[in-house]
Amino acid sequence: MFSKLQYISQGNTVEQQLYNIHQALDNGCDWIQMRFKNGNSNELFTLAEAVKILCNEYLATFIINDKVDLAIQINADGVHLGANDMKIGEARNLLGNHKIIGGTANTFEDIIHLSKEKCDYIGLGPYKFTTTKTKLSPIIGLEKYKRILSKMQEQNIQIPVYAIGGIEANDIDNLLKIGIHGIAVSKLLTNNPFTKELIIQLNEKLYVNF
Ligand SMILES: Cc1ncc(COP(=O)(O)OP(=O)(O)O)c(N)n1
Numbered sequence: 001m002f003s004k005l006q007y008i009s010q011g012n013t014v015e016q017q018l019y020n021i022h023q024a025l026d027n028g029c030d031w032i033q034m035r036f037k038n039g040n041s042n043e044l045f046t047l048a049e050a051v052k053i054l055c056n057e058y059l060a061t062f063i064i065n066d067k068v069d070l071a072i073q074i075n076a077d078g079v080h081l082g083a084n085d086m087k088i089g090e091a092r093n094l095l096g097n098h099k100i101i102g103g104t105a106n107t108f109e110d111i112i113h114l115s116k117e118k119c120d121y122i123g124l125g126p127y128k129f130t131t132t133k134t135k136l137s138p139i140i141g142l143e144k145y146k147r148i149l150s151k152m153q154e155q156n157i158q159i160p161v162y163a164i165g166g167i168e169a170n171d172i173d174n175l176l177k178i179g180i181h182g183i184a185v186s187k188l189l190t191n192n193p194f195t196k197e198l199i200i201q202l203n204e205k206l207y208v209n210f
């Protein structure tokens with residue numbers, strides 16, 4: 001079963017990225033998505049090498065946003081791909097069946113497409129407004145999440161869905177009630193002075209029935 005809490009890294013420099021990722025790992029997060037949108041290829045490689053070592057030490061899952069070639073080079077656990085990235089089928093041919101490929105959805109039609117592409121999990125967002133991602137798709141909100149998740153159930157689509165986009169601790173109970181598998185967060189865990197306590201609180205909520 002995939003971890004229910006995914007930290008999507010932030011930081012404008014390799015140093016900031018590495019610090020934020022190390023903080024998340026050291027405070028109990030066990031799934032890292034390296035997302036370094038303004039890093040050049042050398043910086044991305046340097047960061048990915050260091051994060052791979054850290055994630056091995058912390059026994060954490062390590063996926064890379066967008067960059068399939070880098071994920072192969074570093075032997076990461078997988079990638080996350082959106083509509084403007086490499087097609088999931090092509091990435092699967094390159095990565096094989098034992099790597100994680102996550103896809104992005106904003107509508108139920110996106111979910112149908114991703115289920116045909118056989119991705120391993122879905123990031124459904126944005127749940128709420130967020131400044132972390134510049135080109136946001138239309139905000140979905142709880143009611144539309146509910147409709148999408150119930151349509152998935154009706155059509156027996158069983159891919160784990162992660163809520164993403166402005167997620168906070170007090171969103172979790174409602175999201176779990178409608179069938180979300182987990183959450184993917186960025187700002188919530190970046191530069192938070194109480195990261196350890198917060199991750200304990202998030203995991204207590206996320207794993208409430210386990
Ligand atoms: C878990 C998760 N869900 C959605 C996204 C967004 O991916 P994408 O649409 O490719 O946008 P960028 O992150 O590349 O700006 C994600 N990264 N992770």
Ligand SMILES: Cc1nc(C(=O)O)sc1CCOP(=O)(O)O
Nearest residue numbers: 125126130132165166185186187
């Ligand atoms: C990377 C990303 N993708 C989104 C989508 O809606 O596809 S929202 C988002 C940013 C999530 O960061 P925060 O937890 O700080 O809002």
Ligand SMILES: [Mg+2]
Nearest residue numbers: 066081082085
């Ligand atoms: Mg992307």
